[in-house]
Structure formats: structure tokens, C-alpha cells
Amino acid sequence: METPPQQAAGGGSWGAFLKSIASFNGDLSSLTAPPFILSATSLTEFSSYWCEHPPVFAAPAKETDPAKRASLVLKWFLTTLKQQYASRSEQYGNEKKPLNPFLGELFLGKWEDDAGTTELISEQVSHHPPATAYNITNLPTGVRLEGYNAQKASFSKTINIKQIGHAVLTVPVPGAAEPDTYLITLPSLHIEGLIFGSPFIELDGSSYITSSTGYTAKIDYSGKGWLSGKKNSLTAVLYPTGKEKEVLYNVSGQWTKTFEIHSGPVKSNSSSNLVEIWDPEKTPTSKLIIEPIEKQHPLESRRAWAKVAAGIAKGDLDSVGVEKSKIENAQRELRIKEKAAGRTWERHYFTALTDSDPVLARLGPVVSLAEHGDADKTGGLWRFDAEKSAKAHSEPALSDEEAAKVAKELLGQ
DSSP: OOOOOSEETTTEEHHHHHHHHHTOOSOGGGSOOOGGGEEEEEGGGGGGGGGSOHHHHHGGGGOOSHHHHHHHHHHHHHHHHHHHHTHHHHHHSSOOEEEOOOTTOEEEEEEEETTEEEEEEEEEEEETTEEEEEEEEETTTOOEEEEEEEEEEEEESEEEEEEEEEEEEEEOOTTOSSOEEEEEOOOEEEEEOGGGTOOEEEEEEEEEEEETTSEEEEEEEEOOOSSSOOTTEEEEEEEETTOTTSOSEEEEEETTSOEEEEESOGGGOSGGGEEEEEOGGGSOOOOEEOOOGGGSOTTBHHHHTHHHHHHHHHTOHHHHHHHHHHHHHHHHHHHHHHHHHTOOOOOSSEEEOSSOOHHHHHHGGGGTOOTTTTHHHHTSOEEEOHHHHHHHHHSOOOOHHHHHHHHHHHHOO
């Protein structure tokens, strides 16, 4: 377990960092973090947390009953929470600030397991404001998740983070003319344990999943209070859209540990209507497969940030600062050149919509998501572009000389 960084030579102290964020006005995500609290992982990698159980991700495609299918989507979403919000603090002992991705940064991978091949594409599509877009597809079933998110952080007794964006899950149904579509909102969160130098994430408020087949799930999050409650608690209900009191399924438990799924309303819960108990300890995650660093494109996260990650691993904070600055300065120069030439950065896999989005137009009002998708806060309403993806996949790999040229021009390396 990693020791909380109460003091870090050459990088300040934990107390000094807390004072700096407490006195900072504005969005904390724009604040440059001292090297000693940095993670060696870029935020573009976080997209993989949506699908570390591919069989659960793909399972709804095999269910013919729409209500049961919606319950399987709810189950899948809840199984992602532990990986998304607690895996790092459990692995390292505390939550650290991920590396801020640069515009155009990529993270590509796949899972190979009982669900077949599931592919991941993650790309930093905007830098001011910062936003990451992702697309995950299970090839045998065609189940696909796409979405984008940004974060706005503020300080009031603790760090509060509002997640901006949404996800869209598409589930092909055997025999149906059209696939099911699910619009997913993102929970808010805050950071606990700051004063002790061992921060971890706690979710709060509510999030929703609503479907084209007429079902909606509401998930409520709570944590341990002074007198009662358990850490990382959740309750959820699935109901016909617009009829919240007609509960078809309910869920209760902890998103980091076990939760139970029952059919019917909470008041009827017993062993007789228990559908399933999910225990993450009994269902290991599938291994994400990525190319070796030397075979990755220079813009892929682990290759681009390799020297920064090495400095963090060794505790060489001077090296971390130098290598981060090379990337950041090269990116600033590139933006200046683009502006002078009247050009914009071409995204590899995603496109910002210029017209309204049919999913948001149809399902957005149910979960209070605007048709514009908060595009002004994420640099655009981003959707996966199949044509761009096909082009990217068909392009030959860069030679060593070409890769070196790209790394020098775009990353200062």
C-alpha cells in the first residue's frame, strides 16, 4: 500500500496542497497539480472501466424480454462503478490525480474472454474544455457503448466533482427491427479522506438510465454519515418510464462490495424474489489487452506519457516536471500554428454533431438532459464516427522514423 504523501521533497507537502485548493477560485480541474500527487495513468484510460466484465456488458443482447433486458443493463452499469471510482484507491491506498490528456491522445485496447472480442477506443476530443470520448463494442453481439465526459471540480469543505456528459448504450435484439437504446447519465462525486492524506471517491446524488423500450432506472448514492450508513451505498429502482411507483426491480447494497437485485418493490424483498447477488470478489475482471508500448502510435497514452510515468514510479519529481512540460509546451506550439494556419485538429475516431442528436431528442427529456448535450462545456456533442474509424484501422503502422517525427512535433519528445 502506498504511503500518503504528507511531505514530498521538491514537490511541497500535502498540507500546502490542501491550502492551495481551498483558496483557489474557479474550476479545480484547471489547476496544475504538484507532481507528488499525480497518478501515472492518463484520464483517457478511464474509459476502459466501463467494460471490465465484457460478459455482463454483452448479456442484455441475449434477453428477449424488454423489462428483464433493462434490468441486465442496470446490473451491468452498477458493476462498472467499483472499477471506475474505487479500483485505484484500493490498489494504491489512495486516489491520485490522473494525468490530464492532451488533445488527440488515444487509448486503444480489447478484451478477449467468454464474450468474444470487445474493442475499446478512447480519445481526448477537446482540451479547452477538456473532454474524453469513447466507444466500446462487443463484436459478436454488436452491443455498443459510446459517450463522452468532462469534469468540473470545486472546493467546499472537500473537492466536489460534477461529471458532464452522458453515455449511449445500443443493444441489438434478435428478431427486432431496431436495437434498444439506453441513455445513461453520470453520477456526481466528492473526495473523502483529504484531511488524512488518503483521498478516496464517494458518489452522491442520483443518476439515471432510460430506454427506448419505455423503462427507466434511477440510482441513488450515499456514503457513511456520522451516525449511520455504509460507505459506497446505493439503492436503485427500475420502473416503466413515468411510473416511478410501479417498481419492477430494485437494487440495494454497496457498489464496491456486494449488492442484491430483487424483482418487485422494496417492501416485497425476501429470498423468494431475489434475482441475484453480485459479488465483485467472485467475478474477476477480464484483462485488457493493449499493444506493447514500442508498437503503439506516438499519441497513445502509455507511449506518450512513458517518461512521465517512469519518473513518477521512481519518485523523480524533477524528471516528471521536465517531461510533462515537454508535452504541454509542444501542444501549445501546435495550437498556435494551427490557429495561424486557420486549421483545427482532426479527431481520429469521433465527430462533433452539428445537428440535433436523435437519442437526446427522444430520451433526454426523461432524465433532464438537454438536446445540445452540454456541448458548450465539452467542446462539442461527440459521437463515434465509423468512417473515421475504418480509415484509421486501414492506415499502415508508422515506421520508426515516422513515429519519431510525430513524437517530436506533437509531444516535444
